[in-house]
Amino acid sequence: MSFQQDFHTRARAAERAMRQVFPDTPLQRNVHLSERFECDIWLKREDLSPVRSYKLRGAFNAMRKVLDGDATSKLFVCASAGNHAQGVAFMCQHFGVFGVIYMPVTTPAQKVQKTQIFGGDAIEIRLVGDYFDDTLAEAQRFCEAEGGHFLAPFDDEDVVEGQASVGVEIADQMGGAPDHIILPVGGGGLSAGIRQYFGPTVSYSFVEPAGGTSLEAAVAAGEPVTLEKVDSFVDGAAVARIGAYPFEVLKDIDPATVFAAPEDRICVTMLEMLNVEGIVLEPAGALAVDALVDVADQIKGKQVVCITSGGNFDFERLPEVKERAQRFSGVKKYFILRMPQRPGALKEFLSTLGPDDDIARFEYLKKSARNFGSVLIGIETSAPENFETLFARLDEAGFPYRDITSDEILAEFLI
Known part of the structure; x- marks a missing residue:
């Protein structure tokens, strides 16, 4: 029996054992995404597992192996x-x-x-x-x-074998392998398990958050490397170093199949899935759907599976997600305005706003001179092009301003 066949057998055994504990997660065709990207898109809903993520699969399989063995502890x-x-x-x-x-x-x-x-x-x-x-x-x-027995989240052969049960279910639910699978990547356990299960019969796209591209770095270096800095927003996939065992499975992938999803764009996807489909996804759970825009030309006419890996979203984060989505979409900007300290100046500024421009933030920061003050202003509008008109009116009215929407340092302190 080849290594591939052996892994295939073990993954199926793990999946059968899991049925004693929880049912398989749904594989659902998504009409909205299928029409938008001109292909046949299915969502593997790991966000609907008993713990709202696929992680219980690896934990189950690793613990099962320990308890089936000669462990005394x-x-x-x-x-x-x-x-x-x-x-x-x-x-x-x-x-x-x-x-x-x-x-x-x-x-x-x-x-x-x-x-x-x-x-x-x-x-x-x-x-x-x-x-x-x-x-x-x-x-x-x-x-x-x-x-005791340490249960690694992804860098463990039994854990990877358990995560591969997602692939077993996909094959059974579809009656075979799809054309293409989009895989979210954090530590690499899920992507390694599914790639090892399907092998070359399927084409893959691997997507990780832009603030934590550990797979991209490892493929470029030929070995796992530790990132100096990781953005923790996509907390379910923000990993500084891909697992050694998963990388052994993934090390020969084409670098062109690895994509980095901007955190703010992921927020747009999360809101779209919530508002259009009623599906609650955490940032890591939205990665595969978010990457559809990156592979749109490659998947037309194909049968595509996106794995929605988790739905543990704290709704207290919703205002932040909305804020980031608006900024990415270009319908919300922040700028610092130099406001003359004279009667009528504020009214004059308000007259520059268009009918769809709303003030979301207005805060005097300080008087930079006796006759002028710095004002932090946040504007929401209906379309990105409205800002071109607004800025033209500000220039014409003689209001100096500085757009700080994409200035990470100023945004961190002021916004």
């Missing part, structure tokens, strides 16, 4: 700030074993509470460290000292 340990923690907690409850889950102190309370709900008395949550690296190091120290 039934203590399981993991470090996670989100979906992996919830998957491990759910499976600790199912298998009747005890788990210690380390989470950063900065983890949102909603995620901590959901993890506790899934695990109940079968888990203990320990909040350690401001940064994940500190949390991970402490979890590994504890696990080694107590002789």
Whole structure:
């Protein structure tokens, strides 16, 4: 039996065992996206699993393998700030074993509470460290000292095998392999599992957040490398270093098949899926759908599967998502205006606004001179081209301004 056949057999065995715990997730044809991109688009809804992500699959398979073996310890340990923690907690409850889950102190309370709900008395949550690296190091120290089993989120053969069950279900639900699969990438466990399962019978696109392109960096270097900086907005896929085992599976992919999705564009996709389809996706869960615009020319007329990998979205983040989406779409801008300190100046400025221009922010920052003041202004409008008209009117009226919408430093302090 070849390695590919052996993995295929083991992935199918893992998928069969999972049916004792939870049903398969739906594979749904999406009419809106299919018409927009002129192909046959299906969504593999991992956001509808019992923990609203695919992560419980790898946790199940890794724990199953340990418990089916000769292990004397039934203590399981993991470090996670989100979906992996919830998957491990759910499976600790199912298998009747005890788990210690380390989470950063900065983890949102909603995620901590959901993890506790899934695990109940079968888990203990320990909040350690401001940064994940500190949390991970402490979890590994504890696990080694107590002789427990450490459950890695992606860099583990049994975990990858469990994630491959997503591919098993796709094949069974479609009656075969699709033409193309768009895979979200964080640590690489899901993408490695599905690529290993389908092999060359399918073409792939791999998409990771622009602020965490660990796969792109690894493919370019020929080995996993650690990114110096990672944007944590897409928290389910913002990984500084792709897993060593997943990279062994992915190292020969064509670099042209790896795409970086801008975080603000992902926000546009999240809102579109929510408003048009009623589908709640977390940023990482929207990656595959977001990348459709990058591969539009390649997928026309084909059968395409997008894996919506997670739906653990905290709605307290919705204002931020809307804000970022508006800025990316060009319908919201921030600028600093030099306002004359004289009667009628404000009224004169207001007259430059068009019928669809709304003031979303107006804040005096300081008087930069006796006769002038700096004002932070946020404007929302109905179409990006409206700003060309507005700025022309400001120039004509003699109002000096500076567009700071894309200035990361000023935006961080002022917006």
